[in-house]
Structure formats: structure tokens, C-alpha cells
Amino acid sequence: MAVREADSRRRRDTAEGTDRALHELRARWRTASLRAGWRFPSDWGAPEVDEVCATVLDGGDLPAALGDLARARAFAGADLDETLADLAALHAVVSAPGEASVCPDPDETPSALTRAAALAWADAALSRLNAGDVTDTLSGQANADYLRVRLGEIYAEGRRKGYCPSHRYVLLVATLDLAAVSGWSRMMAMVLVGDVLRAVFDGGESVAVLGPSVAVVLTERDSRLAERTSDARLLIKDRLEVDPDLGAAALPEIRVQRLPSSETPAMALLRDISRA
16 A cells, blocks of 8 residues: 555656646746747747647657647748747757756757758648638637638728728727646637637627637627627636636737728738737
């Protein structure tokens, strides 16, 4: 009995030590990446980040794990420079484990790692461009490509019928602070947000998840907009509070964003919102 208890205690201590090391590596990497120029702190975390950290700690196939992360970065809208700067931050942190502050330098990243990340990022970016898919393959949620199509249709209708879409439509932007959330809880949070928004805005409005922490409703201005916005905020909070891993993310920020008067600035606005 004593031997079994000792073995169980050792396994528990080992697991706790591994979790602590993974958390510390992830935190140091994120700090270094933000210093290196990662523009939107809320969308840095991803399940693939945890996979890379675990691979670093257990000595697994790092180029493969970095390839998965680079593909996720491309699909989330991060450009190649930002993706490689993030990789440089990881390399700097791993190379100086005892230093509280590091200075990432992309030129110092091993070429094999840079090549793996760059090729995976380019492959994902091209496949996204050519596929024309309007739903996320993992979550099943409508994505930014879908919303771009809908915006294009609305501006085309406005030109044909002689009205300005900015006078009739708005974007309702729901944002979660998922900076401290890791793993698949991030994705499930946005699935829940999308489900709530579709349930509340069920009169033909367009709902899409634009990024790792942003969902948007393209809707007409009407007398019930404020009421439905409040309903959506309360329902999202209630749904997310069920998951203890989400914590403060259960307090969503929802704002009304007016559309620009022409289509090109509207598409640029959509791109900016997706990285909020």
C-alpha cells in the first residue's frame, strides 16, 4: 500500500512539475513575442501554442509542431513577418532559460525552424485563398470570407438601389479576452459565442467568427438592436461561466460598429476587427 501511494505521489508531482514548466514557458514566450511586435495580445494564444511548448519540453518533432502553429497563424490572419517574429521569440526564450528578459532576433532562429514555419504558413495562406470556403473546418462557424461576401452583396445592392449601407446596417462586434485561456477552451468559447449570436439574431442577419476571440453580426439598425445586444451579452456570459477554464472571459465586450460609406474601407475594417 505504501509503495503504491509513493508511486502515485511521484506521478502526481511529475505531472504538476510538467504543467508548471509548460505554463512558465508559455508565459515567457508570450511576453517575448509581444515585445517582438505581436500586434494583438488577445489572439496570441492557440491550442498549437501549447503543442509547441509541450514539444519543446519533451524533445519531440519541433519543426512539425511549428508547422501546425504557422498554419494556424495564417488562418487567423497573422502575416508572415509577425509569425516569424513570434518564432524568434520562442527561440530566444528557449536559448536563454534563466533570463527574465530576452531580445528576439529573427536572424538568430535556426534555418530549419524558419523554413518549416514559413512553408507551412505559405501553404495555409494559399489554400485559404484558393478554397473559397466560408466556414471554419474545426468549429463549423461561418468565417471572415463569408462576411466579406455578404458585405460585398450589401454594398452592391446599395449601389443598385441608391442607398448607403452605412445608414442602414451596422456590425455588432463581440470580443472576448482570451489572453489567459489556453488549449481547446479558446475554440469552444467562440463556438458558444457564435451559437448565442445566431440564436438572438435569428431574422436573417449574418453571423461570423472572425478570429480566435472575435465574432460579428451584420445586422440592420432597428428599434430592438439595443435590447438584443443586451440579451446576447447576458446569454454569452451565462454560457461561458459554465466552463471554469474561461474565467474573466465570461464577461464579453459587445460594441456597435458603424459601416464605412464605401466597400473598400469596409473590407479593411473587417480585417482590423478580426485581429482585435
